[in-house]
Amino acid sequence: MTSTTAGAIGTVAPGQRTGLLQAARDSWVVARRNVRRMTRIPEVLVFGLIQPVMFVLLFTYVMGGAITVPGATADPHAYRQYLIPGIFAQTVTFAVAGASAGIAEDMTKGLVDRFRSLPMARGAVLTGRTLADLVQTTLIIVVLAVVAVLIGWRTHTAFWEVICGFLLLLLLGYAFSWIGALIGLSVRSPEAATSAGLVWLFPLTFISNAFVPVSTMPGWLQPVAYWNPFSATVQAVRHLFGNVPAGMVQTAWPMQHAVWVSAGWSILIIALFRTLSVRKYRRANG
Amino acid sequence: MAPAITAEGLVKTFGDVRALDGVDLEVPEGTVLGLLGPNGAGKTTTVRVLTTLLRPDAGRAVVAGVDVLKEPNKVRSLIGLSGQYAAVDEYLTGRENLQMVGELYQMRSRDAKARALELLEWFNLSEAADRPAKTYSGGMRRRLDLAAALVVRPPVMFLDEPTTGLDPRNRMALWEVIETLVEQGTTLLLTTQYLEEADRLAHDIAVVDHGRVIARGSADELKAQIGGERVEIVVHDRDLIGTAVEALTPYAKGEPTIEKHTRRITVPVSGGARVLADVIRELDGRDILIDDIGLRRPTLDDVFLSLTGHAAEQGTETAEDAEAAEDRTVTTGKDA
Numbered sequence: 001m002t003s004t005t006a007g008a009i010g011t012v013a014p015g016q017r018t019g020l021l022q023a024a025r026d027s028w029v030v031a032r033r034n035v036r037r038m039t040r041i042p043e044v045l046v047f048g049l050i051q052p053v054m055f056v057l058l059f060t061y062v063m064g065g066a067i068t069v070p071g072a073t074a075d076p077h078a079y080r081q082y083l084i085p086g087i088f089a090q091t092v093t094f095a096v097a098g099a100s101a102g103i104a105e106d107m108t109k110g111l112v113d114r115f116r117s118l119p120m121a122r123g124a125v126l127t128g129r130t131l132a133d134l135v136q137t138t139l140i141i142v143v144l145a146v147v148a149v150l151i152g153w154r155t156h157t158a159f160w161e162v163i164c165g166f167l168l169l170l171l172l173g174y175a176f177s178w179i180g181a182l183i184g185l186s187v188r189s190p191e192a193a194t195s196a197g198l199v200w201l202f203p204l205t206f207i208s209n210a211f212v213p214v215s216t217m218p219g220w221l222q223p224v225a226y227w228n229p230f231s232a233t234v235q236a237v238r239h240l241f242g243n244v245p246a247g248m249v250q251t252a253w254p255m256q257h258a259v260w261v262s263a264g265w266s267i268l269i270i271a272l273f274r275t276l277s278v279r280k281y282r283r284a285n286g
Numbered sequence: 287m288a289p290a291i292t293a294e295g296l297v298k299t300f301g302d303v304r305a306l307d308g309v310d311l312e313v314p315e316g317t318v319l320g321l322l323g324p325n326g327a328g329k330t331t332t333v334r335v336l337t338t339l340l341r342p343d344a345g346r347a348v349v350a351g352v353d354v355l356k357e358p359n360k361v362r363s364l365i366g367l368s369g370q371y372a373a374v375d376e377y378l379t380g381r382e383n384l385q386m387v388g389e390l391y392q393m394r395s396r397d398a399k400a401r402a403l404e405l406l407e408w409f410n411l412s413e414a415a416d417r418p419a420k421t422y423s424g425g426m427r428r429r430l431d432l433a434a435a436l437v438v439r440p441p442v443m444f445l446d447e448p449t450t451g452l453d454p455r456n457r458m459a460l461w462e463v464i465e466t467l468v469e470q471g472t473t474l475l476l477t478t479q480y481l482e483e484a485d486r487l488a489h490d491i492a493v494v495d496h497g498r499v500i501a502r503g504s505a506d507e508l509k510a511q512i513g514g515e516r517v518e519i520v521v522h523d524r525d526l527i528g529t530a531v532e533a534l535t536p537y538a539k540g541e542p543t544i545e546k547h548t549r550r551i552t553v554p555v556s557g558g559a560r561v562l563a564d565v566i567r568e569l570d571g572r573d574i575l576i577d578d579i580g581l582r583r584p585t586l587d588d589v590f591l592s593l594t595g596h597a598a599e600q601g602t603e604t605a606e607d608a609e610a611a612e613d614r615t616v617t618t619g620k621d622a
Binding site (some may be wrong): 030 | 334337338359360362363365367369372373374375377380382385386389390391392432462471500
């Protein structure tokens with residue numbers, strides 16, 4: 001700290017960017033930061049991978065034998081075809097935990113003061129985080145798909161339909177990371193954020209068509225399961241992958257229009273939770 | 287010269303705590319204002335209002351000619367902030383941290399990259415440039431944080447307790463950096479709990495207590511007000527405290543402070559070591575046995591004792607603790 005190369009003040013002028021372009025670039029800068037962090041703490045990604053793989057194996061080999069899907073053959077492979085899209089969907093919803101813990105951590109460290117004292121787009125800290133989570137979710141889904149293929153899962157539709165199925169899954173994951181963002185902004189510590197991010201996911205993903213057919217649930221629970229946004233994505237993805245058992249009859253409206261219902265729910269969640277989160281982040285501004 | 291920072295009647299309450307109770311400040315361009323006060327006096331809250339992190343309940347503030355409340359984003363592009371907690375991403379390297387900050391100041395990536403290297407070199411962090419900040423020592427992190435505040439060479443800088451928790455060597459090094467910045471014309475508002483630090487770095491000092499500015503002036507003016515050095519003695523025999531005070535009175539430049547249980551008497555004096563010798567002779571002449579005697583500079587406590595009649599209150603329920611609690615409920619975590 002001896003030389004004087006700090007230079008004259010004001011000689012590095014901050015650039016002039018405005019509006020959407022600035023928001024996009026700031027989000028990109030923050031996303032890159034979060035992806036870099038991910039590579040420096042690979043444990044997070046590793047555990048993010050272990051969990052869904054474990055679910056696939058447990059459901060397939062432990063519970064699979066006891067569950068028969070109406071309309072499917074008695075073939076043990078049939079439940080596997082039914083199950084895998086459900087596991088995919090459950091896996092993407094775990095993006096909630098990453099986003100909520102990550103944002104809660106940023107908030108408790110001094111770093112958020114740095115961000116808020118910079119002339120950057122207000123939503124960029126959150127958007128950058130959710131985009132980085134999307135990268136992580138994509139990686140996990142790719143690995144999970146490979147594992148699923150290894151244990152016998154197959155798609156039976158056109159390539160573009162399979163791609164659409166994966167895009168719907170990622171859209172749901174992105175939507176859920178915005179729910180995570182709001183949770184992360186609302187709790188007081190990263191530890192609380194992790195639990196708060198996960199605790200409601202279990203009822204949400206279990207009161208659905210992900211693991212067992214809804215028709216096997218008590219009558220009063222069935223509408224809840226059918227209208228669960230999560231069920232719509234599971235059904236849509238099964239449809240797009242060709243994993244709906246041939247003899248299965250779906251009469252509930254959200255199940256019959258699952259692709260559009262799924263996309264609609266996800267977009268609605270993004271719109272709502274992004275608005276709430278960005279407002280909350282701004283209000284933290286005092 | 288036009289003031290680079292103006293604050294008028296800033297008020298901010300957190301629940302029952304009035305963190306800011308009408309703060310007025312004016313920092314002329316190119317000068318350094320030291321905001322001196324104990325924990326919870328409202329120093330950090332003032333900085334947070336001026337750096338757009340917190341909206342005041344009342345009052346107005348203008349930084350670098352821009353209204354803080356009306357055009358916060360414009361203010362943000364003209365200021366640098368370095369806090370008492372190093373605001374760096376632990377998992378990013380020093381270089382990545384600085385480049386990210388540059389890009390978020392809307393610099394072009396190439397310029398941000400070049401500026402990061404320049405700053406790392408200036409702060410003696412070149413060798414650690416590609417190591418995650420997690421591996422940095424406390425002093426290195428603080429330097430990185432200060433470097434981040436300097437990325438765009440902002441005309442106005444805010445340093446919130448820049449040296450709290452640093453060892454003396456790192457503190458000196460940081461002081462040199464700050465002095466260089468000021469030589470180059472940066473306007474600086476710095477908060478500190480150390481009179482010595484304010485004395486060395488600041489042209490003007492504002493003493494804050496309970497969210498108010500209770501005194502302001504140059505270091506010399508304040509010292510004249512609170513007296514210079516102190517002679518501190520510990521008498522051996524408790525019963526002789528009264529006699530000892532009497533013996534000290536001719537040399538005292540202010541009210542003596544007496545702590546009965548430790549038998550310690552402190553009086554402001556002027557004249558330095560000569561006075562100390564006189565005091566020793568005087569006490570000796572009166573056969574007052576002393577356990578300890580010394581000459582020391584005034585501390586923050588002395589300033590407060592002289593200005594408010596009470597010692598600097600620390601660790602009680604302070605405004606900034608309240609702010610931290612408040613902030614957590616809203617979301618962010620800002621420590622006192």
